[in-house]
Structure formats: C-alpha cells, structure tokens
Amino acid sequence: MRVDVVSIFPEYLAPLRLSLLGRAQEDGILQLSVHDLRDFTADRHRTVDDTPYGGGAGMVMKPEPWALALEAVLAELPETNEAPTLIVPSPAGEVFTQALAEELAQEPSLTFACGRYEGIDERVLEWAAEHFRVRPVSLGDYVLNGGEVAVMAMVEAVGRLLPGVVGNPESLVEESHSDGLLEYPVYTKPSSWRGHDVPDVLLSGNHGLIARWRREQQFRRTAARRPELLEGADPAEFTGREREVLRELGYDVVDGRLVRQ
Ligand code: SAM
Numbered sequence: 001m002r003v004d005v006v007s008i009f010p011e012y013l014a015p016l017r018l019s020l021l022g023r024a025q026e027d028g029i030l031q032l033s034v035h036d037l038r039d040f041t042a043d044r045h046r047t048v049d050d051t052p053y054g055g056g057a058g059m060v061m062k063p064e065p066w067a068l069a070l071e072a073v074l075a076e077l078p079e080t081n082e083a084p085t086l087i088v089p090s091p092a093g094e095v096f097t098q099a100l101a102e103e104l105a106q107e108p109s110l111t112f113a114c115g116r117y118e119g120i121d122e123r124v125l126e127w128a129a130e131h132f133r134v135r136p137v138s139l140g141d142y143v144l145n146g147g148e149v150a151v152m153a154m155v156e157a158v159g160r161l162l163p164g165v166v167g168n169p170e171s172l173v174e175e176s177h178s179d180g181l182l183e184y185p186v187y188t189k190p191s192s193w194r195g196h197d198v199p200d201v202l203l204s205g206n207h208g209l210i211a212r213w214r215r216e217q218q219f220r221r222t223a224a225r226r227p228e229l230l231e232g233a234d235p236a237e238f239t240g241r242e243r244e245v246l247r248e249l250g251y252d253v254v255d256g257r258l259v260r261q
Pocket residue numbers: 088089090091092113114115116117118119120137138139140141142143144145146147148150
C-alpha cells in the first residue's frame with residue numbers, strides 16, 4: 001500500500017518509521033511518503049494560513065498550497081480505475097473504527113491531508129472530490145491541535161492489517177473490535193505474582209475450556225466497559241451458553257434484539 005501524508009510538520013510523522021510499520025516499509029509492504037505543505041507555497045514566508053472570512057478566532061489553511069500539494073501526490077499515484085481515497089482528519093468527520101481500518105486496508109493507496117489551525121478552507125474538499133474519494137474522518141469526539149496524531153493512529157491501525165506486517169496473522173483475529181467484542185484478559189509467567197494468580201483454567205491445558213472461558217470473558221468485559229457494543233446485537237449470533245451469560249449480565253431479548261435491562 002502507498003501512503004502519502006501532507007502536513008506542515010512532516011517530522012511529526014517520524015514514529016511511523018519505527019517498529020512493525022518501519023519493517024513493513026523495509027519489506028516493501030508499505031510505501032510512506034510525507035510531504036511538506038510549505039513546499040507548495042509561493043511567497044517568501046511560505047504562508048499556509050489566513051484569517052477566516054466572516055470573522056472569528058483563529059486562522060484557516062489557504063486553498064492553493066493544498067491544491068498544489070494534492071496535485072503533486074496525484075501525479076505520483078499509479079493509474080487505477082477508481083479515484084484514490086483522500087482522508088481528511090477532522091473532529092467533524094465520521095468516527096474511525098476497526099471496521100473502517102479494515103475497509104481502508106483494501107485500498108492500493110491512501111492520501112492524508114493534515115489540517116492545523118481552524119482547519120482547511122472548505123473549497124479544498126469540494127475541489128478534491130473531483131479527483132479523490134474524499135472522507136473526513138475523526139479519531140474521536142475531542143479536538144486535537146492538528147491532523148498528524150490522527151493520521152499516525154489511522155496509518156498504524158490500517159498498516160498492521162496489511163498481509164505480512166504482523167508476524168502471526170492469528171493475533172489479528174481475536175483482538176478487540178474484530179468481532180464487535182472486547183478482547184479477553186491476557187496473562188504471562190509467573191502464574192502467581194504479588195498475591196495475584198492466573199485463572200486456573202488457563203493452566204489446565206484444556207483448550208476447549210480455555211476457549212469457552214475466553215469467550216465468556218469477552219462478554220463480561222464488553223458488558224462492563226462498553227455495554228453499547230452489545231446493545232442491539234442479534235442473539236441468534238450467540239450460542240446457548242453465551243446467551244445465558246448475557247442474561248446474567250443483564251441483557252434481555254426484546255423484538256429479537258439484545259437490550260440491557
Ligand atoms: N475548528 C475545527 C472544528 O471545530 O471542527 C477544529 C480544528 S483542529 C484545532 C485542527 C486540525 O486538527 C483539524 O483540521 C484536524 O485536521 C485535526 N483534528 C482535530 N481533532 C481531530 C479529531 N478528533 N480527529 C481527527 N482530526 C482532528
């Protein structure tokens with residue numbers, strides 16, 4: 001996958017060269033290019049922002065450097081039938097989820113436009129829609145200073161799904177959010193530590209019992225920490241024992257859907 005990031009702080013993205021994603025770049029699985037938006041300005045001060053029309057606090061990113069930067073990225077992207085995807089990080093975008101990460105991991109390329117200040121002149125998104133599939137995406141319901149941290153999170157979440165990036169692909173299957181539930185608790189040696197013991201079942205060697213315990217823990221943890229993830233689920237997706245656990249946890253079936261009482 002090819003990833004292009006446009007930012008006024010290209011050095012902010014340096015951590016993406018480390019660890020598993022760094023190795024993915026060495027192995028040619030991921031090609032990451034970071035572009036400095038200021039390289040696409042024409043004035044001595046390399047200006048990328050100006051005051052907002054209509055007044056108000058803060059500055060807005062000027063459209064022209066963005067158009068030139070995105071045109072330069074487009075010129076480097078290989079020809080494809082579909083327009084390439086442009087992700088515009090924004091607290092006003094759709095919320096980034098594991099499902100979206102999985103969808104984006106299928107793309108041959110992703111381009112990210114990191115906003116700063118009060119954001120990017122809206123006309124850039126209108127213009128970009130003529131060349132890209134534009135998706136404003138939010139990391140969550142809070143406001144960051146710029147898009148770079150959001151891009152790092154998104155590129156890491158997408159990048160680790162690319163074949164060959166994570167050593168054992170099995171470890172991607174049972175993770176939190178891969179099946180709508182949170183992951184079960186995990187333990188390592190020693191089996192007894194500062195008065196806290198690893199649950200006996202994990203030492204039993206009985207794989208059937210371990211799998212059942214882990215599944216039950218997924219329900220317990222999800223109900224305790226993120227009950228809304230179970231709300232509205234179709235109970236037919238769960239086994240009889242799982243429905244029993246869900247009942248214990250306060251869920252009931254109403255009109256064929258799980259509802260927390
Ligand atoms: N005035 C904007 C608003 O209220 O929607 C917020 C601008 S924010 C200070 C500057 C930039 O940070 C945004 O253009 C965006 O690129 C990035 N950003 C801030 N919060 C974000 C979030 N939750 N998810 C993704 N990007 C975010």
